[in-house]
Amino acid sequence: MSVLVYTESEEGKFKKTAYEVVSYARGIADMMSTTVTAVAVNAEETASLGTYGADKVVHIKSDKLSKFTANAYAAAVTEIAKNEGSKVVVLSSSANAKYLAPLLAVDLEAGYASNVVALPESASPFKVKRTAFTNKAFNHTEISTDVKIIGLSKNSFGLKEAQKDATETSFDPSLDDSQFKVEVQSVDKVKDKVTIADAEIVVSGGRGLKGPENWGMIEEMADILGAATACSKPVSDMGWRPHSEHVGQTGKPVASNLYIAVGISGAIQHLAGINASKTKVVINTDPEAPFFKAADYGIVGDAFEVVPKLNEKLKEFKANNS
Amino acid sequence: MKILVCISHVPDTTSKINFTENDTKFDTNGVQFVINPNDEFGLTRAMWFKEKQGATVDIINVGGPETEPTLRKALAIGADTAIRINTEALDGFQVAKELSAVAKEGNYDLIIAGRESIDYNGGMVPGMLASLLGASFVNTCIGLEVDGDTATAVREIDGGKETVTAKLPLVVGGQKGIVEESDLRIPNMRGIMMARKKPLEVKEPQGASTETSAVSFEKPAPKGDVKLISPDNLDELIDLLHNEAKAI
Numbered sequence: 001m002s003v004l005v006y007t008e009s010e011e012g013k014f015k016k017t018a019y020e021v022v023s024y025a026r027g028i029a030d031m032m033s034t035t036v037t038a039v040a041v042n043a044e045e046t047a048s049l050g051t052y053g054a055d056k057v058v059h060i061k062s063d064k065l066s067k068f069t070a071n072a073y074a075a076a077v078t079e080i081a082k083n084e085g086s087k088v089v090v091l092s093s094s095a096n097a098k099y100l101a102p103l104l105a106v107d108l109e110a111g112y113a114s115n116v117v118a119l120p121e122s123a124s125p126f127k128v129k130r131t132a133f134t135n136k137a138f139n140h141t142e143i144s145t146d147v148k149i150i151g152l153s154k155n156s157f158g159l160k161e162a163q164k165d166a167t168e169t170s171f172d173p174s175l176d177d178s179q180f181k182v183e184v185q186s187v188d189k190v191k192d193k194v195t196i197a198d199a200e201i202v203v204s205g206g207r208g209l210k211g212p213e214n215w216g217m218i219e220e221m222a223d224i225l226g227a228a229t230a231c232s233k234p235v236s237d238m239g240w241r242p243h244s245e246h247v248g249q250t251g252k253p254v255a256s257n258l259y260i261a262v263g264i265s266g267a268i269q270h271l272a273g274i275n276a277s278k279t280k281v282v283i284n285t286d287p288e289a290p291f292f293k294a295a296d297y298g299i300v301g302d303a304f305e306v307v308p309k310l311n312e313k314l315k316e317f318k319a320n321n322s
Numbered sequence: 323m324k325i326l327v328c329i330s331h332v333p334d335t336t337s338k339i340n341f342t343e344n345d346t347k348f349d350t351n352g353v354q355f356v357i358n359p360n361d362e363f364g365l366t367r368a369m370w371f372k373e374k375q376g377a378t379v380d381i382i383n384v385g386g387p388e389t390e391p392t393l394r395k396a397l398a399i400g401a402d403t404a405i406r407i408n409t410e411a412l413d414g415f416q417v418a419k420e421l422s423a424v425a426k427e428g429n430y431d432l433i434i435a436g437r438e439s440i441d442y443n444g445g446m447v448p449g450m451l452a453s454l455l456g457a458s459f460v461n462t463c464i465g466l467e468v469d470g471d472t473a474t475a476v477r478e479i480d481g482g483k484e485t486v487t488a489k490l491p492l493v494v495g496g497q498k499g500i501v502e503e504s505d506l507r508i509p510n511m512r513g514i515m516m517a518r519k520k521p522l523e524v525k526e527p528q529g530a531s532t533e534t535s536a537v538s539f540e541k542p543a544p545k546g547d548v549k550l551i552s553p554d555n556l557d558e559l560i561d562l563l564h565n566e567a568k569a570i
């Protein structure tokens with residue numbers, strides 16, 4: 001009966017979203033008076049999941065699963081969910097989790113709601129709130145199947161401490177070749193750089209920056225703040241920045257704590273993708289730019305003057321506050 | 323090679339999102355519908371296969387007659403045949419199940435869907451479809467080549483990308499990158515004329531059941547006014563970010 005939660009780690013270290021999904025699973029387990037079982041794959045320090053409410057950790061240590069292979073991961077999580085008799089399975093909204101969830105849904109004959117932003121409004125009927133229309137609206141979705149899968153939106157629930165035992169049991173899933181029809185050949189990941197998916201803070205530049213040569217100050221701000229860099233769509237279309245930085249309705253979604261937009265007008269498609277960020281700052285010469293309607297803090301000013309000054313101030317602030 | 327492209331019929335990205343009937347239905351009044359952007363990137367890649375490697379390209383949609391103009395547009399871009407499964411799309415599972423019945427019959431080598439549709443953002447149809455068909459599946463696909471019975475695909479991951487090989491039949495969840503923005507095609511007059519004559523087959527649904535239902539909608543609470551800070555007083559911004567927003 002326990003609520004099952006799939007936790008993600010990278011090179012053995014749990015991601016922050018792992019703790020967030022465990023916190024959320026704890027919340028559901030409390031609603032349903034049951035326990036939380038976390039699934040971890042090749043992770044270290046599984047006891048840390050107990051801090052956020054995991055009663056038990058089923059730990060898979062497997063060389064076969066050293067690379068993320070969605071079908072094999074789905075088979076392993078399915079097997080555990082069945083062993084545990086879980087009625088609710090919780091995942092994050094990472095690229096891998098979104099790859100995994102629909103496969104899991106078919107395997108478990110479970111209804112799946114993605115981009116969920118809060119604890120269920122009721123357990124019976126099982127009803128959750130999720131974003132729809134790319135953050136332009138919320139949608140209350142009822143899941144009618146016996147087993148339910150929830151994909152939790154990043155940063156929507158936060159970390160909530162609730163110390164439990166996190167008793168570890170190891171598990172060796174039965175895997176077969178058919179789950180490895182898709183074979184990972186190579187992984188190309190930026191090292192030592194915060195990714196948009198993981199970032200607490202995102203610094204984003206638009207066409208107002210005039211050209212790729214002017215991104216130095218954006219990167220500097222990101223460096224000072226430990227932030228990821230992002231950009232508007234035309235900026236990536238013109239090749240000023242890589243596609244992986246394109247955020248918005250047709251790019252990556254952003255749900256960071258802080259989003260700083262420099263020289264971005266705030267077109268509806270841009271805002272849709274970044275609206276889930278908690279605090280938004282805009283720096284733009286045009287006081288009529290639509291971004292000012294969506295932002296919490298705004299500076300009407302020339303980025304080429306404001307950003308270098310702001311970077312100096314931020315450096316000072318960081319020096320005094322760390 | 324036989325390719326099937328799944329086309330979702332969605333409100334244009336600039337649409338005002340409103341709801342009717344006590345916030346239970348999306349208000350289509352005055353809304354322009356388009357090919358889901360993620361699907362359009364995939365369709366364009368399918369055209370590339372057709373022209374460069376030889377392939378037939380069918381498109382498919384689960385929906386009522388109102389989706390036909392969108393299907394005609396995809397035909398005008400160059401798809402050969404359209405199939406519409408004549409039922410309202412209610413949830414991701416039902417759509418995947420309906421698609422899988424037709425896909426199975428058609429014996430496709432490659433099925434290209436979009437990573438997600440921009441209306442309900444479910445992000446589940448491609449994966450469920452692959453799973454129901456027992457086909458390989460690559461999500462967030464930003465590069466795709468096919469050689470014989472094997473595809474090489476690039477998948478966007480958080481913080482980078484990975485290259486995978488997959489046996490056909492394969493289902494991909496595509497997005498921008500599978501072709502570039504500049505590769506997208508605007509149908510020309512000839513394409514539009516030809517599309518009128520291309521087959522658009524209407525199939526009756528299997529009657530697949532749903533697993534979820536969108537009970538009601540709500541719009542985000544209106545935002546408070548922006549606090550404007552003078553460019554000469556950046557200390558104030560830092561103070562607000564630190565003490566008020568607790569963001570730095």
Ligand SMILES: Cc1cc2nc3c(=O)[nH]c(=O)nc-3n(C[C@H](O)[C@H](O)[C@H](O)COP(=O)(O)OP(=O)(O)OC[C@H]3O[C@@H](n4cnc5c(N)ncnc54)[C@H](O)[C@@H]3O)c2cc1C
Nearest residue numbers: 206207208232233248249250263264265267270285286303
């Ligand atoms: C189907 C579709 C999907 C789309 N999806 C996306 C998406 O996912 N993401 C996205 O971003 N866009 C998307 N767009 C594009 C969107 O409509 C806008 O065109 C785009 O967001 C504008 O980018 P921008 O703000 O960088 O450029 P602009 O709109 O050109 O704005 C530049 C801004 O910079 C300001 N500026 C100029 N000089 C300075 C200066 N020196 N200092 C400070 N500010 C300055 C200007 O006042 C202006 O507001 C999509 C469009 C369509 C049709």
